[in-house]
Amino acid sequence: MYLVARLELSYAGVMEFMTVAPKVREKMEARGCKMLHAMFQQVERLNTVIHIWDVPDANTYFAAVEALKTDPDFPEILSILARSVVDETLTLATDAPYAPVRS
Numbered sequence: 334m335y336l337v338a339r340l341e342l343s344y345a346g347v348m349e350f351m352t353v354a355p356k357v358r359e360k361m362e363a364r365g366c367k368m369l370h371a372m373f374q375q376v377e378r379l380n381t382v383i384h385i386w387d388v389p390d391a392n393t394y395f396a397a398v399e400a401l402k403t404d405p406d407f408p409e410i411l412s413i414l415a416r417s418v419v420d421e422t423l424t425l426a427t428d429a430p431y432a433p434v435r436s
Contacts, residue, residue, distance in 0.1 A: 336366070336386040336394050339422040346417025347380050353413040354382075360404060364397035365389060391425055 342350050358368050367387040374381035388394045401407060428435075 334388050334390055335369075335426045336384075336388050337424040337426060338382075338384040338386070339424075340382045340384070340418050341378060341420040342380040342382060342417050343419050344380055346419075349413050350382070350417040353410055353417075356406060357401075357410060357414075360401055360406070361386070361397050364400050365393045366397050388425075394425075 340350075354371070358371075362368065365388070368384060369387050370383075370385045372383045374383060386394070401410070404410075
C-alpha cells in the first residue's frame with residue numbers, strides 16, 4: 334500500500350521545510366513507513382512537494398503519526414510544519430493490475 338502526500342508549501346517556508354523533512358522521514362521510517370520518493374512539482378503550483386511512502390497498511394501510517402506526536406522533537410517539527418505547509422492532501426492507494434512489478 335502507498336501513501337501519497339501532496340504538501341503545498343508557502344514561498345517563505347520552503348527552506349525551513351527542507352530542514353525538518355529529513356527528521357520526519359527518519360522518525361516515520363523507524364515506525365514502519367518507508368519513503369520511496371520525494372519530489373518537487375515543476376508544473377502547476379510551484380513549491381509543492383510530493384512524497385510517496387510504502388506502508389504495510391493504513392493502520393501502520395496512523396500508528397506512526399500517533400507515535401510521532403509523543404516524540405520529544407514533535408513540538409519543533411509541528412511548529413515548522415505549521416509555518417511552512419499551506420495545504421496537505423493524503424491519499425492511500427494500492428497497485429493497479431498493470432503496475433510494474435516492484436523488486
